[in-house]
Amino acid sequence: MADGQKAVKMAKTAKAEAHFVRPPRAAYATDPARSRGRLHDEPESRTRTPFERDRDRIVHASAFRRLRGKTQVFVAHEGDHYRTRLTHSLEVAQIARSVARVMGLDDDLAECLGIAHDLGHPPFGHTGEDVLDACMETYHGFDHNAQTLRVLTKLERKYPAFDGLNLTWETLEGVVKHNGPLIRYGATLQDLPIAIQEYNAAHDLELASWPGLEAQVAAHADDIAYNNHDIDDGLRAELFTLTELREEVPMVERVLAQVEREYPGLDEFRASAETVRRLIGVWIEDLVVESNARIAAAKPETVEDVRAAGKPLIGFSDEMNEHQAVLRRFLMARMYRHWRVNRSRSHAKRILRELFDLLIAEPELLPPDWQEGGDGPRGQRTARRVCDYIAGMTDDFAIEEHRRLFNLGR
Numbered sequence: 194m195a196d197g198q199k200a201v202k203m204a205k206t207a208k209a210e211a212h213f214v215r216p217p218r219a220a221y222a223t224d225p226a227r228s229r230g231r232l233h234d235e236p237e238s239r240t241r242t243p244f245e246r247d248r249d250r251i252v253h254a255s256a257f258r259r260l261r262g263k264t265q266v267f268v269a270h271e272g273d274h275y276r277t278r279l280t281h282s283l284e285v286a287q288i289a290r291s292v293a294r295v296m297g298l299d300d301d302l303a304e305c306l307g308i309a310h311d312l313g314h315p316p317f318g319h320t321g322e323d324v325l326d327a328c329m330e331t332y333h334g335f336d337h338n339a340q341t342l343r344v345l346t347k348l349e350r351k352y353p354a355f356d357g358l359n360l361t362w363e364t365l366e367g368v369v370k371h372n373g374p375l376i377r378y379g380a381t382l383q384d385l386p387i388a389i390q391e392y393n394a395a396h397d398l399e400l401a402s403w404p405g406l407e408a409q410v411a412a413h414a415d416d417i418a419y420n421n422h423d424i425d426d427g428l429r430a431e432l433f434t435l436t437e438l439r440e441e442v443p444m445v446e447r448v449l450a451q452v453e454r455e456y457p458g459l460d461e462f463r464a465s466a467e468t469v470r471r472l473i474g475v476w477i478e479d480l481v482v483e484s485n486a487r488i489a490a491a492k493p494e495t496v497e498d499v500r501a502a503g504k505p506l507i508g509f510s511d512e513m514n515e516h517q518a519v520l521r522r523f524l525m526a527r528m529y530r531h532w533r534v535n536r537s538r539s540h541a542k543r544i545l546r547e548l549f550d551l552l553i554a555e556p557e558l559l560p561p562d563w564q565e566g567g568d569g570p571r572g573q574r575t576a577r578r579v580c581d582y583i584a585g586m587t588d589d590f591a592i593e594e595h596r597r598l599f600n601l602g603r
Contacts, residue, residue: 201560203522222298223299226246228361230361232359232395257279258279282308303411306368311337313337321584340386342388361398365392370398382400403502427527432533435464442520479512483509
């Protein structure tokens with residue numbers, strides 16, 4: 194064989210070997226065939242695993258569709274190119290699925306949890322959550338994670354035999370506990386949001402233990418997505434410049450310098466996009482390497498070993514956590530507290546506070562479907578109905594509803 198032919202064959206072999214080979218399912222992965230089932234018994238699907246079925250039910254839910262009009266930093270009408278809760282959830286799901294697959298975990302469950310994790314967020318991002326929590330202070334408060342559970346187990350009403358989506362125990366466990374045990378460091382069940390207390394009484398989610406690895410992966414996929422995509426949105430909104438970013442965040446400077454060496458003269462838009470893309474890869478690689486090291490040290494043999502480990506087995510390295518802290522400080526100063534964002538936040542606060550106060554005082558203004566139901570004593574039921582109604586709104590709907598109720602000319 195000629196030298197040229199040998200070189201071509203070697204190149205093809207190297208390329209083939211570089212292709213991703215899906216690892217076998219790990220013994221400590223969550224096994225859909227061993228799911229603990231659903232609160233309400235249903236026949237199993239003949240074409241989908243329980244976790245695929247959960248994912249599909251969430252994708253078809255009204256609350257999932259409404260995420261397209263809910264924002265994280267910017268108000269929806271400020272531009273079509275900024276990320277919404279919907280696009281963010283899809284990005285989290287994609288990252289979670291990729292990480293779970295390469296680690297031999299159940300990627301359907303990881304994807305499902307990525308899609309579901311933001312369903313309980315109200316309009317106007319974390320500002321909306323803060324306002325509703327203050328409004329509900331005397332009515333057990335508001336927590337977006339507990340609201341996600343309410344959406345999945347009560348507020349979605351399309352099935353004839355039950356309220357909610359009747360998801361598997363593993364999916365609901367992952368939704369509620371993706372950031373870790375809820376009963377720890379002196380906290381008790383009575384300290385938790387009322388929605389979690391009530392559901393747990395009927396379907397024990399084992400709130401004192403860690404969740405499966407798929408839920409832990411989804412939680413860190415959330416960090417990867419919003420940290421790096423907020424860079425993209427902040428640059429697009431001109432809240433800071435690429436020069437400022439590289440001067441203050443060493444990890445960005447290192448990756449951007451590599452991009453510039455490989456593509457000299459690249460325009461700033463493409464350079465920033467390529468930098469963000471590579472940063473996501475850096476974070477994913479660190480997460481996989483660090484998590485595999487933790488798993489190797491802990492030696493779990495089953496998913497129950499993971500839950501009983503007493504510590505997270507999925508996480509970033511100490512070095513990456515330091516980089517994350519630097520980036521978050523930059524984004525907090527340059528983006529989340531930017532005067533333009535502060536103005537939108539101030540407007541959002543007034544809209545939600547005024548809507549809540551009016552609807553609590555005059556609940557007959559609620560649409561007919563929202564004038565009945567709720568939990569607890571009468572006043573508490575009214576407050577929770579109003580809270581559920583507002584929490585389900587998109588940004589634009591909240592703005593328009595405020596106009597309808599407070600502007601006589603509308």
